[in-house]
Amino acid sequence: MTAKHLALPAFSLRHLHVWRRNALVWRKLAIPSMLGNLADPLLYMLGLGYGLGAMLSDVGGMPYVAFLASGIVCSSTMMSASFEAMYSGFSRMHVQKTWDAIINAPVTLDDVLLGEAVWAASKSVLSGMAVLLVAAALGLTQSALALWVIPVVFMTGLAFASMGLIMTAVSPSYDFFMYYFTLAITPMMLLCGVFFPLERLPGAVQAVAQVLPLTHAVALARPLMQGSVPADAALHLAVLVAYAAVSFYLALLLTRRRLLK
């Protein structure tokens, strides 16, 4: 690690070239990709939401399916951004050497990584939006306030994309990502209020959940979909922004160390 590797990121609009490159690849596979993104969250939402929901009275002051829908919007975003940043990112960085090709042109690695993070976030917005649309169609959203979920989902995607890019930067192979899914993604899925209210958890576990990014995404999306302004919105947003910024910086310096040596 040299001083140069630790330098703050320098961004330019050239990151859009990287974004457009990924978008062009995605366009060719858009339909299967969208269906894949949608099938899993829909099964959770409909299966658990109506199946399990039938046995429950209101959860958190709303029908269980509505409670779950807002959680699934966020977890689906998390999954989509993480997969894109890790598996697809690793293919481009390590297997296809696409990033090496790009930095031979007048585009810096900083812009390559920003392009990748914004791309993964954009793709995760599509996943989150797909779930949101289904929820809206089922009458599970209450007002136009639900549209504010879109920027929340983008910020959530950016945070998880940046965290995923850290894993990509240090990964020797695809298998490595399983650790991250087992140790980070799955616990968040279960502990951050997607399936049941955080308050049901023991105090110590709640304290841990409070520092995880998905908790804050859910805390924003759930009231918005229910038609109310979230409490402490600025705080929750700040946590997501901090996760994105710190993770991105870490991912960048680890990627610089890996590729610019």
Next chain:
Amino acid sequence: MSHLRARGLRKSYGDLEVVAGIDLELKPGECFGLLGPNGAGKTTTLRLCLGLIEPDGGAIDLFSLPVPARAREARQRIGVVPQHDNIDPDFTVEENLLVYGRYFDLKESEIRARIPSLLEFAGLNGRARSRIHTLSGGMKRRLTLARALVNDPDLIFLDEPTTGLDPQARHLIWERLGRLLRQGKTIFLTTHFMDEAERLCRRLAIMDRGRIIVEGAPRELIRAHIEPQVVEVYGDGAERWATEFGRARSERCEHTGETVFCYTHDAGLLVQNLESREDLRYLHRHANLEDVFLKLTGRELRD
């Protein structure tokens, strides 16, 4: 004014000094070759010149811009053919050129206008819409070359451009590089193929263990560093023949495996003697760059 100038360039990894103080200069329109065995530091030198890695010492200018500080701007006028093809497997031939052109901030219409002539240059006419996995190794290499030309660069870096290609494909690449030189492009080539360097480069440097050991025109190097004639002798009895006859009648004699190399100014006596030896096969030839290379870098394997 030179396109590239490097002074006292150094780069170490741990205790290993991969580039140990080298000077380089490329004048407009010339083809310069950097030769060396595997691990000599050629690729590291190229990456330093492109500003992708920070040198531990020395100074580099590309088109009079300091590198790495302003390397990104300098790369606007540079094309790179990396050692291993990294064309985008998700795209067609045409899309590869289009997407790569965008990295130079070129307008889409501008790139599209260039694509037909790039495909013609690469011998990929009619392949615009082909998927990458349908191309042969030579075609992929030529596409990589065409991609490096998408910004109409003044200086082209080629890192072992013909490694792994069959003779036909290599000759086609050489012919195309010749065309680029005639158009006035400047080429910086690394290779370990001596015939490639001899054919293309007006000036070359041989690099080993991070240092440039000699530099000059190919013919000059041969004249300065090696005896003009070589007799290669093959077979079981070659070594004994050398001890009994050859060694004393040549200036220098080297032996590897079953082959003896005799270097001399006058091979008359050696050839006369070998003519009468039914048990030995031999080849009498002019000394070439490979002889210089092997003399200066040694015959042992580098992995």
